[in-house]
Amino acid sequence: MKTYDISYQKALERLVKASRDLSRAREIRDIAAVVRSAARDLMGADGATFILREGDLSYYADESAIRPLFKGMRFPMEKCIGGWVMLHRQPAAIEDISADERIPPGVYEPTFVKSLLVVPVHREEPTAAIGAYWARRHRPSRRELSVLQALADATSVAMENVRLYAELQERIAELESQKALAVAATRAKSEFLANMSHEIRTPLNAILGMAELAERRCPQHVKEHFKLIRQSGRALLDIINDILDLSRIEAGRFAPQRKPFQPREALDSVLGPMSMIAEEKGLALNLAVSPTVPVWLVGDEGRLRQVLTNLLGNALKFTERGRIELHVAREPSDLQHPEAVRLHFSVRDTGIGIPAERQQAIFQSFSQAEASAHAKYGGTGLGLTISKELVERMGGRIWVDSEPGLGSTFHFTAEFDRMERQLERPMATNGRTATSTKPLNILLAEDNPINQFVLTEMLKVRGHAVTVAATGREALDRLAERPFEVVLMDAQMPEMDGVEATRRIREGQVPGAPANIPIIALTAYALSGDRERFLNAGMDDYIPKPVDMDDLDAKLNAIPRR
Numbered sequence: 001m002k003t004y005d006i007s008y009q010k011a012l013e014r015l016v017k018a019s020r021d022l023s024r025a026r027e028i029r030d031i032a033a034v035v036r037s038a039a040r041d042l043m044g045a046d047g048a049t050f051i052l053r054e055g056d057l058s059y060y061a062d063e064s065a066i067r068p069l070f071k072g073m074r075f076p077m078e079k080c081i082g083g084w085v086m087l088h089r090q091p092a093a094i095e096d097i098s099a100d101e102r103i104p105p106g107v108y109e110p111t112f113v114k115s116l117l118v119v120p121v122h123r124e125e126p127t128a129a130i131g132a133y134w135a136r137r138h139r140p141s142r143r144e145l146s147v148l149q150a151l152a153d154a155t156s157v158a159m160e161n162v163r164l165y166a167e168l169q170e171r172i173a174e175l176e177s178q179k180a181l182a183v184a185a186t187r188a189k190s191e192f193l194a195n196m197s198h199e200i201r202t203p204l205n206a207i208l209g210m211a212e213l214a215e216r217r218c219p220q221h222v223k224e225h226f227k228l229i230r231q232s233g234r235a236l237l238d239i240i241n242d243i244l245d246l247s248r249i250e251a252g253r254f255a256p257q258r259k260p261f262q263p264r265e266a267l268d269s270v271l272g273p274m275s276m277i278a279e280e281k282g283l284a285l286n287l288a289v290s291p292t293v294p295v296w297l298v299g300d301e302g303r304l305r306q307v308l309t310n311l312l313g314n315a316l317k318f319t320e321r322g323r324i325e326l327h328v329a330r331e332p333s334d335l336q337h338p339e340a341v342r343l344h345f346s347v348r349d350t351g352i353g354i355p356a357e358r359q360q361a362i363f364q365s366f367s368q369a370e371a372s373a374h375a376k377y378g379g380t381g382l383g384l385t386i387s388k389e390l391v392e393r394m395g396g397r398i399w400v401d402s403e404p405g406l407g408s409t410f411h412f413t414a415e416f417d418r419m420e421r422q423l424e425r426p427m428a429t430n431g432r433t434a435t436s437t438k439p440l441n442i443l444l445a446e447d448n449p450i451n452q453f454v455l456t457e458m459l460k461v462r463g464h465a466v467t468v469a470a471t472g473r474e475a476l477d478r479l480a481e482r483p484f485e486v487v488l489m490d491a492q493m494p495e496m497d498g499v500e501a502t503r504r505i506r507e508g509q510v511p512g513a514p515a516n517i518p519i520i521a522l523t524a525y526a527l528s529g530d531r532e533r534f535l536n537a538g539m540d541d542y543i544p545k546p547v548d549m550d551d552l553d554a555k556l557n558a559i560p561r562r
Helices: 006-023 028-043 081-088 142-217 220-250 263-281 301-317 373-377 383-393 449-461 472-481 498-506 530-536 549-557
Strands: 047-054 057-065 074-076 092-094 115-121 128-134 259-261 284-289 297-299 323-331 340-349 398-403 407-418 441-445 465-469 486-489 519-523 541-544
Touching (some): 006 028, 028 047, 081 092, 128 142, 259 263, 263 301, 263 323, 301 323, 301 340, 301 383, 383 398, 441 449, 441 472, 486 498, 498 519, 519 549, 530 541, 541 549
Parallel strands (some): 284 323, 441 486
Antiparallel strands (some): 047 128, 057 074, 115 128, 340 407, 398 407
């Protein structure tokens, strides 16, 4: 059995400690501090240095010695022993420095050094060296050389770790900077979209409302003109909503809802308005639903309807004659989600078709089947991009089979949860909600004069009494003067906005006004999170502009009468 003398065991222990300390070093100066101390201890020397290579110079970075040596000094590589060791990639063990030709004359005369041992760090391509010095004649032994070289090898690893750590920190800082820029850009984009959405929706509300009012009161032969205005306004609103949807998806702020719904009712609600367009174009529009499709499902009915509307809308747009068919069937469940219900939807048309080389590109933003398609058929080219994202978030995929001149079939799948028990569905009203059976006394807080006029007239047509307030402060004054049954509150108004006005009402700061009076947000803010923001501010409900009067009728009809 091999044995070791006590001094060698101590040297090994000191070397292990040095290696452990080096592994924790994060900067070169930390390495230098460990090396200068360990080298002197391990060698029992009177001095030790840590030398770095800086191009053609040797830099004596740190030292521990009985008297000063060369700390902080730089020498040409060929003019010092540390440089010789690094240039020749081999150690130098010198018993008598005065008799060794590798030592430049006079270099060590001002020092205590008589003997030395210097070894390279990173032997293949030395980047540093470690030196041990004695004040008396000393012949470095093989064991001392072995131990000091072991320290140098551990130092080489530590220096590489420091380099990698510095690169990592630099990369982290770069990524954090890029993240900060991305966050700032996203915030700026969101603010821009919010402002643009608000500024576009406000006049659009007036345009659509005035067109509806005019259509109600004009001669029959003029009604078609105002109908076209409303259709064009709705088309503009669809473009705005497409851009906002794409922005929400790109920002990762879209999550499918999970609510019970009846798929056949969802299909009927989509096909209703589409059938009118098909009839005007002389197209057949057919629906086929497999009996295996459940009566009730749990999922995002709204996003399903959005995808179907996009696909059917495209089919109607690009089909001049023939027919359009919507098929719905149940597919076997995915092995990873055996409890889910997977449905396969397909929309087939006899339209212009899509060339094979364009069938993948059409799912990209702002892309259409042909460059000339936009000029002839219009549209933003966002519908299929949004549909693809929505379908994937519903656990499915979307694809197309098409042949130019013969038509296209768009397929998509989506996953839903089973409904454990059937729910009762309230009686349908053929797509329109009944208006209030009893007039309401309404306070309308709205600063835009045109929207004031349009909403007042639309509400008066329905039999309601309307009082207008142009600011949040004026709304509080009107509430203090007389009772109202509901407040329609705009969000952005001068002097005091709708959120602050709502807060004061809810806190009971308006004399004579009940703190729980129903408040409905009527605002052009329609981005993701806006609804939740207004509800959290104390409002009872939310309707984005342009105002859907059917939606407003339903919400007013739900308000208890006094």
